[in-house]
Amino acid sequence: FYENKLYGVFYKFQPIDLIRKYFGEKIGLYFAWLGLYTEFLIPSSVVGIFVFLYGCITIESDIPSKEMCDQRNAFTMCPLCDKFCDYWNLSSACATARASHLFDNPATVFFSIFMALWATMFLEQWKRLQMRLSYFWDLTGLEEEEDEKDKLTWNDRIPGYAANCGLILFMIMLTFSAVFGVIVYRITTAAALSFSTNETTRSNVRVTVTATAVIINLVVILILDEIYGAVAKWLTEIEVPKTEKAFEERLILKAFLLKFVNSYAPIFYVAFFKGRFVGRPGHYVYVFDGYRMEECAPGGCLMELCIQLSIIMLGKQLIQNNLFEIGIPYLKKLFRKLKDGRTEPKEMNTNQSKDPQQWDLDYSLEPFTGLTPEYMEMIIQFGFVTLFVASFPLAPLFALLNNIIEVRLDAKKFVTELRRPDTVRAKDIGIWYNILSGIGKLSVIINAFVIAVTSDFIPRLMYQYAYSQNGTMHGFINHTLSYFNVSHLKAGTQPENSPFAQDVLFCRFKDYREPPWSPNQYEFSKQYWAVLSARLAFVILFQNLVMFLSVLVDWMIPDIPKDISEQIKKEKSVLVDFFLKEEHEKLKLIESFITRDKHKQKSGTKDQKSRSASFCQFDRSQKGSVASFSSQHTEV
């Protein structure tokens, strides 16, 4: 069993039965679940890699990014900030456009349908595995904890609930303001760096700002995660739940809600809100005096979403899972050793002479704090793998790499770093299953929106089949850019020190708006509404198609594996036969006693006869009850 701690055995099956024997069913189920999840990540990683490769291969034949990079297409873009930014040429954003294509291609649509079905399939298979384990581990009859009898009145609970709702709302607000803080940081830093006289600083504004902002986001998430864990625990204690199980469930729900919002708020912002409230040239939206709302890079927000996702996901995994899980316990141990060494130096000396006993060694280990953090980490990762998979097909691969380490790391931690936990029986993974299935359902609608709204998939389709002159993608970039008459720029916002300000009559910006020469200048154009209709129609189509397929998958895979259900049936009939046979034998045995008695004593007392008769009668009634009992409970 100690082999477990070696990373080299990652390709071997986990010894689930041994884990169960040593740690109990609850931890056994966790490792079984983790194992199945990791196994399921393999096919999705492979498909994800293929989708990514498809993007790489087709990058050369992608007409829109070619058009963007073509130096001859001189699209003069409107300045990105007031006063200090100059007009710029679209071809300078060539690299971003090419990178966007890696994730913004038709294969991604296929991949997100695949991942939605993958999630359904995973949940179904887990149900089956759980059924199998609970059969082999004899858990089917496990009783739920009894509810307490004396209930708290509604009045006792109101303060707790009120504090709960209030604090959870406050925490969520805190998360949102952290996200907003980072946005403000991005806007102000970008503006500040634009003033810079240093040429290199100015040309790398976007990269510098994005990178630092994401890192700030990550740090905020890591800090708030720790705070939220403590707050959720405190809030659940206030509620005074009736049983241990109820306590755990409520704690998990609260902690999950807070950590989910915390982890995903910045990602949601980039996916669905960033760049949508910018306004338009001449009529920008200002956050503070003089600071414009931030826009997405010219390649679309999808690229930024992808960067955000990958850095937060990888950072969280590396820092939280590996550094925190190994580093902090190690530091704690070290600290305790040092303290022990300082306060009890004499005892230590006497102990050192003989070999330390096992309990001495075990005492120096960290106490076990429950499975909740382990599950939480994996569920949040499951969210990264399913929720935004349309924007980052490599997520399953990174999750897989992390988990291969994680399985062994957890095992090593449980075996060598922690005191042996009390064994707890459990027949399923409890509320985590509901959370997983909720994430699975949420992922369908979120992926539909990512593809429809964040990516350029729909506008491209629309252009190719509705607006293009010759059915090709040529001219797509030109079609997505609106015209702006530079003389309509508000006074004081025109670019200063622009070398070619004199030559520019119109600048372009990415939006579907009426040109300056239209009677309704700068209003949303007909194309805008038509593309929006197509986007929304895609969401409806995608969501209903995927939901239908999921129901189909759910319906086709039976919840109880066939061999197990047959085994259970067989056992039941064997048991009934056994009972009946035994009754029969007992009856015969008693009769033999009685006849022998009669034989020996010739005249039996009345008392004796009636006693044996009542015994036999009792026996018969019992036989009936066994039959009815077994027939009543064959349906598990």
Place this chain on the structure above:
Amino acid sequence: FYENKLYGVFYKFQPIDLIRKYFGEKIGLYFAWLGLYTEFLIPSSVVGIFVFLYGCITIESDIPSKEMCDQRNAFTMCPLCDKFCDYWNLSSACATARASHLFDNPATVFFSIFMALWATMFLEQWKRLQMRLSYFWDLTGLEEEEDEKDKLTWNDRIPGYAANCGLILFMIMLTFSAVFGVIVYRITTAAALSFSTNETTRSNVRVTVTATAVIINLVVILILDEIYGAVAKWLTEIEVPKTEKAFEERLILKAFLLKFVNSYAPIFYVAFFKGRFVGRPGHYVYVFDGYRMEECAPGGCLMELCIQLSIIMLGKQLIQNNLFEIGIPYLKKLFRKLKDGRTEPKEMNTNQSKDPQQWDLDYSLEPFTGLTPEYMEMIIQFGFVTLFVASFPLAPLFALLNNIIEVRLDAKKFVTELRRPDTVRAKDIGIWYNILSGIGKLSVIINAFVIAVTSDFIPRLMYQYAYSQNGTMHGFINHTLSYFNVSHLKAGTQPENSPFAQDVLFCRFKDYREPPWSPNQYEFSKQYWAVLSARLAFVILFQNLVMFLSVLVDWMIPDIPKDISEQIKKEKSVLVDFFLKEEHEKLKLIESFITRDKHKQKSGTKDQKSRSASFCQFDRSQKGSVASFSSQHTEV
């Protein structure tokens, strides 16, 4: 029990337990289900009546219908057919517009959300009632039928499956062509009646055509329903299912698919397709040479959908359920009596002298043909109540009225008209539950589309909040009508004999298209796309909101009633105690035998001792197995 046949007892509870004792569990479950469904129809009928009353009350304050009826608003509409139809004034469609408002108001939106939650609640409550019944009727242990051992190979099955798919497709095509036939009938009759010289005929064209067409639809549905029932049965026989249960399930699935398509195809056509492929003045879509595609009435298609729904629903219920269910068996009985009377006149005479025996009377009854038609009828009705409830809030009321009769009619039929059916045990309503839950899910998306696409709800909202000058609905009718320059009418399609053809320069038609003076004349206008976006956004919002609420309802109502689950737990612990106590008593009894033997015989034989020892050992092992057995099966 014979009370049942009296309609006067409709307000009393059904004697479900007696039904079960007399007819068996399967029919008992049917009546229990029907009872619960009918009970659930009561609140939805009440809410439906309120929604209808809301429409009636607000009809006077509805500005769009007032504007349509106002004689001073002279909207000259484009002719409804080529050549023979004249320009007409919109105010002549006043009555339809007012009637539309009855069903096309904001209360309907609320009602369809209510009905979606109602369906979820109904299914949850049925699960609980089923659990309760199967507990009290001792059905939890009912074994599924064993599968047959020798399987047919894939090759044996291919012809059957192929015939199946082919014929089902053919049948569905048949339904569609029937629907199309009725459309053609409507178009040609409308055109023919327009030629008529009779003034009254011409003014009532729409009413005449709609009424006759719906009745034809109804007759076609009734005929095809009978054919499809027979075809489904034959198709299932071809498939050679393994067990009786598999046969029934496949038959039901096929029959349901065919009858569902048959009943709803014309309704789907009116809801989502009618009036959408008309083209525009000057560029109409023609079905055949000279026959234009049909349009909806100026009040919108919702009114027509409502008429279609109510006539088909009421007609189906009255004719199929009551006439067929009572009339046909009665006629059959009469026919058989007559035949019997003719062929066996002598025997009858001899029998008439003495009182006829019960078996003679029973022989004259119809044989029982299964519950499938009863369920089918109710499930199709459930579809009418949920699928298009947005367009016809009174559907639950009509269903309720039908069912109050139906429950007693079925009871009377089962008791007095049919031979007593073989009792069959069943622990649930089987595949019908899945079909019900499927209809519930489908109803969410269909209602979303009815509200968004068929009704005028979204255009009104859009007008009020986006286009209206002063935030009121004034001018809405004008906004929804596009202009058409009559000189653009193709030669030969202009109205002949029009008294005011000389004065008309522009006629109006209901659509969002660019006016004749725009550069892109008659193209879809920006409003069209904006309204379309709003409609689709509404569908997404509605669907996800309702699905979320349904999941919440599902989650909040536990599947097993609390008293039942506690009862089951208690029984199990009593049973285990009983086993253990009895074992103990038996052990004591045997010991007393042995000690008595010893006492009396002083020296017992070795043989005897070992026998009793082995008995005790056996006993102990049994005790263990009872405990493990009961612990393994407490989870029902």
